[in-house]
Amino acid sequence: MTDTAADVAAEHPRLVSLAYRLLGTLADAEDAAQEAFTRWYRLTESERAAVRNPQAWLTRVVGRVGLDMLGSARARREQYVGEWLPEPLPSDHLVVASADPAGDAEQGEAVSTALLLMLERLTPAERVAFVLHDVFAVPFDEIATLLDRTPAAARQLAASARRRAKGETGHPVARADHDAVVTAFGRACRDGDMHALLEVLGRDVVLRSDGGGVVSAARRPVQGADNVARFLLGILGKYPTATVEDVQTTDGAGFLVRDGGAVLGVVNLGVTEGVASDVWVVMNPAKLGAWQ
Structure with missing residues (x-):
């Protein structure tokens, strides 16, 4: 050089x-x-x-x-x-x-x-x-x-x-297997289908959301499939005009949530044994610049 x-x-x-x-x-x-x-x-x-x-x-x-x-x-x-x-x-x-x-x-x-x-x-x-x-x-x-x-x-x-x-x-999940779970997760969220969402969430799944104190987000982890499913569908219910877009992230397939053109957040999943073991929701505007 x-x-x-x-x-x-x-x-x-x-x-x-x-x-x-x-x-x-x-x-x-x-x-x-x-x-x-x-x-x-x-x-x-x-x-x-x-x-x-x-x-x-x-x-x-x-x-x-x-x-x-x-x-x-x-x-x-x-x-x-x-x-x-x-x-x-x-x-x-x-x-x-x-x-x-x-x-x-x-x-x-x-x-x-x-x-x-x-x-x-x-x-x-x-x-x-x-x-x-x-x-x-x-x-x-x-x-x-x-x-x-x-x-x-x-x-x-x-x-x-x-x-x-x-x-x-743990052992890395094949990208195709990860993305298949993400696809099913996204479909359930868009349809508001509680039963389908529970099928794709692991029993001990943990959801963490990062609002940075700037926007509303869960201050503590949400644990358990039922609690996580209710939390997700509840959040989407608060934004009836929001869209959930498929995107490719450094984790693989994920979602970009917009409302009226504004980026609300990015959702990624951790996948273990064919189900979502982690849900990561970043809503802090300071961490969404790459998606604007």
Whole structure:
């Protein structure tokens, strides 16, 4: 990669994609990427010329900035009104990390809501090590430098995060199976069919809605198929002119809810054993910008 403004600017989508996986919202991801560019252009010409791989340099800086931002982000989460959910995005909004040889299926899992929520429960160092290595294939010696750890310690952090990811998110569901459940769920909601909706919801399904204290949303998780079904149909009943559109998200098939042209929210599902195990409803306007 040559040191030209165009080459460096071309890194923007990849850096935002990395930072989003670290931070969970586009606004924070854009801030992290911008900070990396700012630091790059603060270097003198001779300092930039000494950087053998600007792409790797920018990646490390975003990792370091993300690590710093995770501390303040965690403090904001503690003050957040109601449930906090990652910002839902269209399926083509993020570049796919191409360095990981695991394949497209695992890359898709690397931006699923289930995994992003699991990452929220990791320490900042674990999250950075996991995302940089397992998703973007950054070597452990480089990760160790930005974490101020040994390579062995960085490897252990990523391994710990990987074990939790496998244990808490379970075996990935085939996209076709996931989308079939989503289709049945959407049909039941549009028809207002309580019985059909209960058939597609797992007995222990949990619904979380994120209004950010800006719009009305359930402050606590709604648990159990019957409660979730009644909650969903009740919400739709409050917006008789609302439309439920099929969209493709980073989770696969999902729904965009509009009323009079205004975007009310995005709905995604977690699917386990042929039924919905999680329903995620994001209504916070600050997290709907990609869908406007």
